[in-house]
Amino acid sequence: MAESPDAGIWSRRFLAALAAFGMGDRLKRGRPLVRGGQVMNLSISTSVVVALVTGAGPTPDRARVGVRRFADEDWRRVEHAFADRAVFTARLLAGDLPAEADEVFEGLGLSLFPRGARELSMDCTCDDWHMPCAHVAAACLTLADSFDADPFGVLAWRGRSREALLDRLRELRAPIPPVEKVPEPVADTDLVDFWVRPDTAPVPAAEDLGDVRPDALLDQLGPLAVRGRSVTAALRPLYEAFTRR
Secondary structure (H helix, E strand, O other), rough: OOOOOOOOOOHHHHHHHHHHOHHHHHHHHHHHHHHHHOEEEEEEEEOEEEEEOOOOOOOOEEEEEEEEEOOHHHHHHHHHHHHOOOHHHHHHHHHOOOHHHHHHHHHHHOOOOOOOOHEOOOOOOOOOOOOOHHHHHHHHHHHHHHHHHHOOHHHHHHHOHHHHHHHHHHHHHOOOOOOOOOOOOOOOEEEHHHHOOOOOOOOHHHHHHHOOOOOHHHHHOOOOOEOOEEEHHHHHHHHHHHHHH
């Protein structure tokens, strides 16, 4: 099976960055320790890498390599730049950091890897004050290999974990929900009209009724009796009295 063109790309870029500011020869001091399996542990967290490396002493030495983390505002710009590229985002969500990722950072004025020795801090518990010592060199070589195994370690070193980055990309790429239509405000005139009693036909006066008997409505009722007495017969005098007023 042919090797992927991206194989080893992150370790090469990292080591090239270190060699660019004069650390290439001193990094060679760490190769025997790496080959001998003397780097016991390597942990990557925001801004710092810590490695336990055995050497001539009775206890392992602790080597640290620090780098400046990107500010939150820088990461927001990076996340939006990633999210603007659908294919790019798809590869990230699939667990692949494209080789072109550093171009995104460069376009924003950032660099995945340090641009100079001043951007790095190195120390070790051994007695060698000249950095990188053999232990720190071994830590850098092991770190380079870890970037090939998990390129997201590069981003974690700069301050953004895989989980945090991918969660943010999912959020930025999520479909925008439809905006709920807000009812139009009711005009003041509509409110005034709402409370106005609608026009109704005027009730005719008794003298305008002509020959219409005031108790004619009772004729439309069927027989209605209470305790043997006709209710309609009892109501007729009341209707006639009401119209005479």
